[in-house]
Amino acid sequence: MTVERFSGAELLIKALAELDVEYIFGYPGGSVLDIYDAIFRQDDVSHILVRHEQAATHMADGYTRATGRVGVVLATSGPGNTNCITGIATAYMDSIPMVVLAGQVASSLIGGDAFQETDIVGCSRPIVKHSFNCRSVAELPNVVAKAFYLAATGRPGPVVIELPKDILIPDNVAPYVMNKDVKIRSYNPNVKGHSKQIKKAVETIVKAERLVVYTGGGIIIADAAEQLTALVERLNAPCTNTLMGLGGISGLHDNFIGMLGMHGSAEANKAMANADVILALGARFDDRVTNKVEKFCPNAKIIHVDIDPTSISKTVNAHIPIVGLVDVVIGQLDKELDAVGHKASDNQFNIWWDEINEWRKLNSFSYETSSELIKPQQVIESVYKHTNGDAYVTSDVGQHQMFAAQYYPFKKPRQWINSGGLGTMGFGFPAAMGVKVAFPDSHVVCITGDGSIQMNIQELGTCLQYNIPVVIVSLNNRSLGMVRQWQDMIYGGRHSSSYMDSLPDFIKLAEAYGHVGMQVNHPDELDGAIEKAFAIKDRLVFVDVLVDENEHVYPMQMRFGAVDDMWLKKGVKV
Amino acid sequence: MRRIISILLENEPGALSRIVGLFSQRAFNIESLCVAETEEPSLSRITISTYGDDKVLEQITKQVNKLVDVIKVANLTERSHIEREILLIKVLAMNDKARTEVKRITDIFRGDIIDIGKQIYTVQLTGDDDKISAFIKILSNETEIIEVVRSGTVGIARGEKALRAN
Ligand SMILES: Cc1ncc(C[n+]2csc(CCOP(=O)(O)OP(=O)(O)O)c2C)c(N)n1
Ligand SMILES: [Mg+2]
Numbered sequence: 245m246t247v248e249r250f251s252g253a254e255l256l257i258k259a260l261a262e263l264d265v266e267y268i269f270g271y272p273g274g275s276v277l278d279i280y281d282a283i284f285r286q287d288d289v290s291h292i293l294v295r296h297e298q299a300a301t302h303m304a305d306g307y308t309r310a311t312g313r314v315g316v317v318l319a320t321s322g323p324g325n326t327n328c329i330t331g332i333a334t335a336y337m338d339s340i341p342m343v344v345l346a347g348q349v350a351s352s353l354i355g356g357d358a359f360q361e362t363d364i365v366g367c368s369r370p371i372v373k374h375s376f377n378c379r380s381v382a383e384l385p386n387v388v389a390k391a392f393y394l395a396a397t398g399r400p401g402p403v404v405i406e407l408p409k410d411i412l413i414p415d416n417v418a419p420y421v422m423n424k425d426v427k428i429r430s431y432n433p434n435v436k437g438h439s440k441q442i443k444k445a446v447e448t449i450v451k452a453e454r455l456v457v458y459t460g461g462g463i464i465i466a467d468a469a470e471q472l473t474a475l476v477e478r479l480n481a482p483c484t485n486t487l488m489g490l491g492g493i494s495g496l497h498d499n500f501i502g503m504l505g506m507h508g509s510a511e512a513n514k515a516m517a518n519a520d521v522i523l524a525l526g527a528r529f530d531d532r533v534t535n536k537v538e539k540f541c542p543n544a545k546i547i548h549v550d551i552d553p554t555s556i557s558k559t560v561n562a563h564i565p566i567v568g569l570v571d572v573v574i575g576q577l578d579k580e581l582d583a584v585g586h587k588a589s590d591n592q593f594n595i596w597w598d599e600i601n602e603w604r605k606l607n608s609f610s611y612e613t614s615s616e617l618i619k620p621q622q623v624i625e626s627v628y629k630h631t632n633g634d635a636y637v638t639s640d641v642g643q644h645q646m647f648a649a650q651y652y653p654f655k656k657p658r659q660w661i662n663s664g665g666l667g668t669m670g671f672g673f674p675a676a677m678g679v680k681v682a683f684p685d686s687h688v689v690c691i692t693g694d695g696s697i698q699m700n701i702q703e704l705g706t707c708l709q710y711n712i713p714v715v716i717v718s719l720n721n722r723s724l725g726m727v728r729q730w731q732d733m734i735y736g737g738r739h740s741s742s743y744m745d746s747l748p749d750f751i752k753l754a755e756a757y758g759h760v761g762m763q764v765n766h767p768d769e770l771d772g773a774i775e776k777a778f779a780i781k782d783r784l785v786f787v788d789v790l791v792d793e794n795e796h797v798y799p800m801q802m803r804f805g806a807v808d809d810m811w812l813k814k815g816v817k818v
Numbered sequence: 819m820r821r822i823i824s825i826l827l828e829n830e831p832g833a834l835s836r837i838v839g840l841f842s843q844r845a846f847n848i849e850s851l852c853v854a855e856t857e858e859p860s861l862s863r864i865t866i867s868t869y870g871d872d873k874v875l876e877q878i879t880k881q882v883n884k885l886v887d888v889i890k891v892a893n894l895t896e897r898s899h900i901e902r903e904i905l906l907i908k909v910l911a912m913n914d915k916a917r918t919e920v921k922r923i924t925d926i927f928r929g930d931i932i933d934i935g936k937q938i939y940t941v942q943l944t945g946d947d948d949k950i951s952a953f954i955k956i957l958s959n960e961t962e963i964i965e966v967v968r969s970g971t972v973g974i975a976r977g978e979k980a981l982r983a984n
Contacts, residue, residue, distance in 0.1 A: 369836060370843045374886040377831055394886060429983065430828055430889040554880040557873075 273320025275347030301331020306675030322360030337665025373401030398433030461488030462526015495653025635687035640696030670699025704757035850970030
């Protein structure tokens, strides 16, 4: 019996199907036409044609952040690939697993400046977890299996596979063989915390008087939210989340003291500054959290749990470093707490809670409403109300992003999706599309700004073609608000290029693409409009909300200060 | 402080560029870098000579280790080790005096004259960084140096300790 043989393009699609890939987000071109032909001739894997490759990467990314499954992107050689760079970098900074199938000119042409040749592996090297130059048809399925494995395990991240045209064409065939049980001798991702370190950590925790549990995106990625919540409850400790970690514990939980960092709550930043022990779980002491590193929590003993050893003691020195998968380590900590006879009823932190509750009274997220102008914070609260707090919320980058993080308490992990590490404007809308594709029956809302939305606005076309009815709520302040805020605070109010002159008519724009457009400009109309937007389930709704253009995001850490040196309001220091 | 880092990694296309890219991307220094296959053809061994304080070195080691192709990383300067570099140097040897001096200095340093042209000697010398630098300096006092090529440092731990895949 002869073994059936397939072209590289066919092998690729078979491999994706075997790995249960539902969607490819992509855009065709010369070098990948064989792959598009193979997609056309099967039903297992669907393709979504975006309008710009950057959007394909963010769509895959949003899909992944909501589902936990590896997102797949397909782009043609040259400009198709370079258009993916921002999305790859976005995924890399937030540790999002992604596989990018990058077309390439034929092997014989590589290096000769052929038409649409770019060294995509070289271009993307600093922003990928790993990459493959696939050079033979027969190895293709195994390369794909390895790429998925690397993308999803350990500290996840994007993986690029370069696919030269000659290994995809029909005249070059090989049998289909895939070994799903991937082993790579130089890569061992399943790490348990060192038992000595676990013991030390628990000794320190049970002796603590002012413990803070500080958690980041690692909790979300590891699906460890329930475990985290149980640990926090058992310790009856205050818990704060980073921008990436929101939803790790419910935003409504009594022990949650809000987001920390640059625009975090007063109680979160105060608690950090006054802690004697900080238990950091899947967070990386980013500069948007620490403020001036030299002044960061000088009196705290730091227990730092992370899967990536490079994250530990990179900015802030850890006293008790623990390298390991955060879900596994929480399990180990729990067992060790049992072993030392820790009881929840010990009320270890009573005095500490009294202090924290005093800081809570600062009410750092209070804001003044107006009878004439819509405040951006109000819009988020209205969105919360009309989605029962259950929507998937994606955001772009700017003031609106911070307002969304501050005023929409996320009850569950994966509900809040934003580009925290790279801060990519243009991320929110395509990311929302990726989420909606995965969860068509859920509310999916993109909170955006008049600047950011224009960075991937062309995807309104994709939404019509594939019927992806997300809700876009744009906090339209006629300016690059976050830039303007910094100019107000640091640059003497000189608004250099932070105004958005000549904004399009967003209603007409939405309508031109076949969607519903709405505009709101009075506080009295806000609730009704938002309610209506979410009641329309089968069409994309673009809600252009004209908000107060002078609103700033508060609280805000003072530049070069300690973690809790912050402006509560204009001119009011904490 | 100067450090010698040994890296054992997969002998695959792109592996070296990942290492070099990492050093430039993260602003780590490279003083010299040597790479070649090991006894096991699927593995390469890289020796990098770099400098930085303990914190920088810790990051370098961790970051290199994190690369998927890297199997092991060791900081040789941490314990007793042997370092060698090879130098090929061309010097002007126009007259008897210069020839005698070059020969004498080469002998003292236990180097070899490995090629002779009409007016030029080519000398080979092995040793650590210090010895090679001293040799070049002394030669330059006696005659004109035409060309210098240094291999960069390779190193290995003393005694039983070995850097192996498993
Ligand atoms: C691609 C990209 N370019 C520039 C920036 C810098 N930046 C950060 S916030 C911001 C303003 C965003 O304006 P808008 O989307 O209207 O949001 P607002 O702050 O007004 O809510 C800019 C330009 C960025 N984050 N991403
Ligand atoms: Mg704006």
